[in-house]
Amino acid sequence: VCTPSTAPSAELCDGVDNDCDGRTDDGVPGIGDPCPTGVPGACAIGTDLTEATGPLLQKYAQQKREDGLVFKDRQAPAFRLKDLEGRTRSLDDYRGKRVALVFWQSHCSHSMKSLPLWDKLQKELGGKRFEVVTVLFNGGDAPYVKTWYGPMGHKLPVLLADSEALAESYGSHLVPSVFLIDERGRLVKKLVTQQTEDTLRRELKTFARRA
Numbered sequence: 001v002c003t004p005s006t007a008p009s010a011e012l013c014d015g016v017d018n019d020c021d022g023r024t025d026d027g028v029p030g031i032g033d034p035c036p037t038g039v040p041g042a043c044a045i046g047t048d049l050t051e052a053t054g055p056l057l058q059k060y061a062q063q064k065r066e067d068g069l070v071f072k073d074r075q076a077p078a079f080r081l082k083d084l085e086g087r088t089r090s091l092d093d094y095r096g097k098r099v100a101l102v103f104w105q106s107h108c109s110h111s112m113k114s115l116p117l118w119d120k121l122q123k124e125l126g127g128k129r130f131e132v133v134t135v136l137f138n139g140g141d142a143p144y145v146k147t148w149y150g151p152m153g154h155k156l157p158v159l160l161a162d163s164e165a166l167a168e169s170y171g172s173h174l175v176p177s178v179f180l181i182d183e184r185g186r187l188v189k190k191l192v193t194q195q196t197e198d199t200l201r202r203e204l205k206t207f208a209r210r211a
Helices: 055-065 109-125 139-148 165-170 197-209
Strands: 080-083 088-090 098-104 130-136 158-160 177-181 187-192
Touching: 098 109, 098 165, 098 197, 109 130, 109 197, 130 139, 130 197, 177 197, 187 197
Parallel strands: 098 130, 130 158
Antiparallel strands: 080 088, 080 158, 098 177, 177 187
């Protein structure tokens, strides 16, 4: 539930005008002023985002409702995508291994902030039986991403999707979002990454140990 006169914060991909600059999910934090009651954005008093209106807020509400969604007998949608180095990767390449598939965008501040966490979790939990794989679904930004991704120490595989179609086929309404896939290519669970680091670590540790 939102509160009045909330100070601006960094813009996130959450369907809310966090920085109070009049734009939603713009990816570039604005200066903005505190949002008084009645001004559209994060701060209208009594606004419950699970009952939000407008396309982006509806996506946010749906994403929150589906956090922790458990799938039953559903095969993960297949893909064949290039990675940052130009190599083709497919879902079949990961058969026999459990995967956390992370959808993100390079212009989304929350996606960018989450990358070090996924690197850390891959280092802690990754191996022959579990891997974190990321899908950048504004794949046209690959030349720009390559200029900083490796130099900043990121080592996770980045697969490039030219549109949101793959993310939508999985049921990703906003980014970043994560889908846990078992060793037979079946969807197991959906996670919303606004969770705490400890919560995500527990979820992934439990999932990886089942392999």
